[in-house]
Amino acid sequence: MRLERRTHTPLYIVVLAPLIAVLAALILAAGLIVAAGVNPLTAYGEMLRGALGSRLSITEMLTRATPLIFTGLAAAVAFRAKLWNIGGEGQFFMGALVTAWIGHSLGVPGWLGVPMLLLASMAAGAALLAGPAFLRLRFGVDEVVTTLLLNFIVLLFVGLMIEGPLRDPLAFGWPSSVPVDNAFRLPDLVPRTRLHIGFIFAVIAAATVWLVLSRTVFGAETRAAGLNADAAAFAGISLPRTIMGVALLSGALAGLAGSVEVMGVTAGVTTTMSPGFGYAGIVVAMLAALHPAGVVAAAIFVATVFVGADAMSRATGVPSFIADVIVALCLLTMIVALLFTTYRVRR
Amino acid sequence: MTEAIDLLFNTSLWAAVLRIATPLIFGVLGALLCERAGVLNLGIEGIMTMGAMTGWLAVYLGLPLWLGLVVAASSGAVMGLLHATLTVPLGLSQHVSGLGITLFASALAAYLYRLIVEVGDLPPTIEPFRPIDVPFLSDIPILGPVLFGQAAPTYVALAAVIVVAYMLARTPVGLAIRMTGENPHAVEAQGLNPIRIRIGAVVAGSALMAVGGSFLTMAAFDSFFPGMVQGRGWICIALVVFASWRPGKALLGALLFAFFDAYQLRLQTVVDGVPYQLFLMAPYVLSILALIFVARRAEVPASLMVPYRRGER
Numbered sequence: 001m002r003l004e005r006r007t008h009t010p011l012y013i014v015v016l017a018p019l020i021a022v023l024a025a026l027i028l029a030a031g032l033i034v035a036a037g038v039n040p041l042t043a044y045g046e047m048l049r050g051a052l053g054s055r056l057s058i059t060e061m062l063t064r065a066t067p068l069i070f071t072g073l074a075a076a077v078a079f080r081a082k083l084w085n086i087g088g089e090g091q092f093f094m095g096a097l098v099t100a101w102i103g104h105s106l107g108v109p110g111w112l113g114v115p116m117l118l119l120a121s122m123a124a125g126a127a128l129l130a131g132p133a134f135l136r137l138r139f140g141v142d143e144v145v146t147t148l149l150l151n152f153i154v155l156l157f158v159g160l161m162i163e164g165p166l167r168d169p170l171a172f173g174w175p176s177s178v179p180v181d182n183a184f185r186l187p188d189l190v191p192r193t194r195l196h197i198g199f200i201f202a203v204i205a206a207a208t209v210w211l212v213l214s215r216t217v218f219g220a221e222t223r224a225a226g227l228n229a230d231a232a233a234f235a236g237i238s239l240p241r242t243i244m245g246v247a248l249l250s251g252a253l254a255g256l257a258g259s260v261e262v263m264g265v266t267a268g269v270t271t272t273m274s275p276g277f278g279y280a281g282i283v284v285a286m287l288a289a290l291h292p293a294g295v296v297a298a299a300i301f302v303a304t305v306f307v308g309a310d311a312m313s314r315a316t317g318v319p320s321f322i323a324d325v326i327v328a329l330c331l332l333t334m335i336v337a338l339l340f341t342t343y344r345v346r347r
Numbered sequence: 348m349t350e351a352i353d354l355l356f357n358t359s360l361w362a363a364v365l366r367i368a369t370p371l372i373f374g375v376l377g378a379l380l381c382e383r384a385g386v387l388n389l390g391i392e393g394i395m396t397m398g399a400m401t402g403w404l405a406v407y408l409g410l411p412l413w414l415g416l417v418v419a420a421s422s423g424a425v426m427g428l429l430h431a432t433l434t435v436p437l438g439l440s441q442h443v444s445g446l447g448i449t450l451f452a453s454a455l456a457a458y459l460y461r462l463i464v465e466v467g468d469l470p471p472t473i474e475p476f477r478p479i480d481v482p483f484l485s486d487i488p489i490l491g492p493v494l495f496g497q498a499a500p501t502y503v504a505l506a507a508v509i510v511v512a513y514m515l516a517r518t519p520v521g522l523a524i525r526m527t528g529e530n531p532h533a534v535e536a537q538g539l540n541p542i543r544i545r546i547g548a549v550v551a552g553s554a555l556m557a558v559g560g561s562f563l564t565m566a567a568f569d570s571f572f573p574g575m576v577q578g579r580g581w582i583c584i585a586l587v588v589f590a591s592w593r594p595g596k597a598l599l600g601a602l603l604f605a606f607f608d609a610y611q612l613r614l615q616t617v618v619d620g621v622p623y624q625l626f627l628m629a630p631y632v633l634s635i636l637a638l639i640f641v642a643r644r645a646e647v648p649a650s651l652m653v654p655y656r657r658g659e660r
Contacts, residue, residue: 086446
């Protein structure tokens with residue numbers, strides 16, 4: 001048996017790959033659910049019910065999907081150019097912090113303030129990734145390690161700010177930053193739920209990224225840089241400029257995730273406000289095969305697992321960490337599935 | 348200011364340096380072994396978490412401490428085998444697979460822990476490795492308590508540096524590993540199997556990483572909680588680059604790093620008016636600075652992250 005490169009990948013294989021990967025991950029995780037003494041079908045049934053069983057649970061799931069779409073887009077854009085941005089978590093928190101910081105005392109009406117805060121968070125996220133991108137281009141420092149380490153630095157910085165200058169004097173218990181002004185809270189999409197118009201922003205962002213990647217010179221250059229950097233440079237594409245452009249776009253998208261989460265859900269920033277949105281964004285991007293439209297679908301799937309697992313855990317007693325296991329397994333099964341979209345097995 | 352300098356003359360600081368360095372020494376040796384064979388193992392953070400959990404759990408369920416280390420090493424080897432299978436024969440992206448291993452191993456460790464251990468108000472504890480006083484030697488002033496009053500795994504870590512350094516530099520296996528990292532085609536031409544060598548190196552390296560993680564729950568501390576590795580794995584990846592892929596320099600790097608970490612912890616108590624988070628940031632900032640400092644003259648194994656497929660160039 002050996003692997004042989006496909007000359008052409010039929011569309012059905014591209015669409016089937018993530019579905020097979022998810023199915024394989026669910027089958028593997030079923031073993032762990034059995035170990036907890038619960039019938040996996042019951043558990044998965046409870047998960048579906050918990051995430052999609054009622055109007056409220058669906059809105060809750062879409063609320064959770066919103067930051068995942070942004071962080072998923074951030075990872076997809078970067079990975080396409082083989083820029084390994086693993087710092088989505090840090091960029092998320094920078095976007096969130098800047099939004100609360102400026103949005104607390106910005107004396108402008110909402111229609112003006114919300115776009116201003118979104119832009120500020122984009123700048124913060126972009127600036128945070130520009131550093132590692134510069135270090136890679138100038139000194140050849142691997143951006144995986146720098147972006148990962150920055151996540152820890154940023155989280156400590158957030159802790160410093162919300163226990164110090166940005167501390168909310170009215171918050172009880174856990175330290176929280178001052179909240180954004182009520183004028184900048186995003187309106188509800190569905191009344192009396194937590195789902196806010198940030199979800200629409202996320203879908204618009206996905207459509208915009210799709211257009212940029214497929215219809216602009218910059219998009220073509222990104223793809224070329226990722227597929228074959230040497231060939232791209234030979235064709236006259238400036239690799240440093242492309243990589244830096246990708247870094248700014250990717251960082252900005254992850255920054256938006258934090259901003260929208262603050263304006264839409266939490267109002268203030270806490271160090272526990274993200275259950276790993278940045279890291280889950282990597283899984284979302286891979287499940288989407290780095291395609292912006294796929295990101296929306298993959299984010300909804302990952303949000304379903306997370307929200308559903310909480311409900312399932314309450315109903316059956318299976319530890320809710322199973323959600324993280326399923327999502328991580330999806331990443332591993334997906335990269336194997338992707339192999340078979342470019343290679344086929346020959347005897 | 349004098350207080351900050353006085354701290355340097357405190358033997359407890361230097362004893363802490365070796366203690367803090369121990370998980371890093373294991374981790375950096377493991378990462379180095381994988382990378383010398385040509386495979387980047389970003390699963391390290393998760394593998395260390397897995398080792399911390401399984402080693403602790405084995406002891407919690409009644410095994411002796413030494414067998415706990417064996418259990419930790421085995422769990423790391425299993426995760427390493429998974430990473431090796433995905434990246435070596437299948438040739439998948441070492442970046443993405445490694446991150447996947449980290450996410451998977453961390454989540455699995457937390458899940459199994461929650462499944463097996465009843466969690467009350469306080470996490471359950473075990474009786475960990477205690478510092479041992481080597482007879483006579485530990486009575487030497489200053490040096491004695493620092494070098495000869497450590498927990499047993501610390502001596503294993505120091506021995507491991509010598510073993511790995513000797514193995515890589517002086518044995519046929521070491522030569523084969525280094526050659527696979529530089530030019531796997533040449534290895535094939537010698538009649539050796541680069542695929543097998545890479546898998547072996549990743550499995551062994553991952554076992555070392557897991558033992559490093561287990562030091563956290565079995566010597567430095569006596570209980571497990573998810574997220575307790577706190578980026579030590581990523582710091583090890585940076586230290587490998589800092590050490591130019593050499594075991595001796597890796598030991599130096601780990602000690603230097605542990606010194607700054609031990610020093611900042613003590614500095615927090617004597618310096619007023621500076622937020623403690625700034626001190627905690629120091630290790631991560633230092634890692635980034637170290638990477639920038641050595642990046643230009645780093646001697647990267649030539650085939651690091653280049654998948655090997657027979658007959659494909």
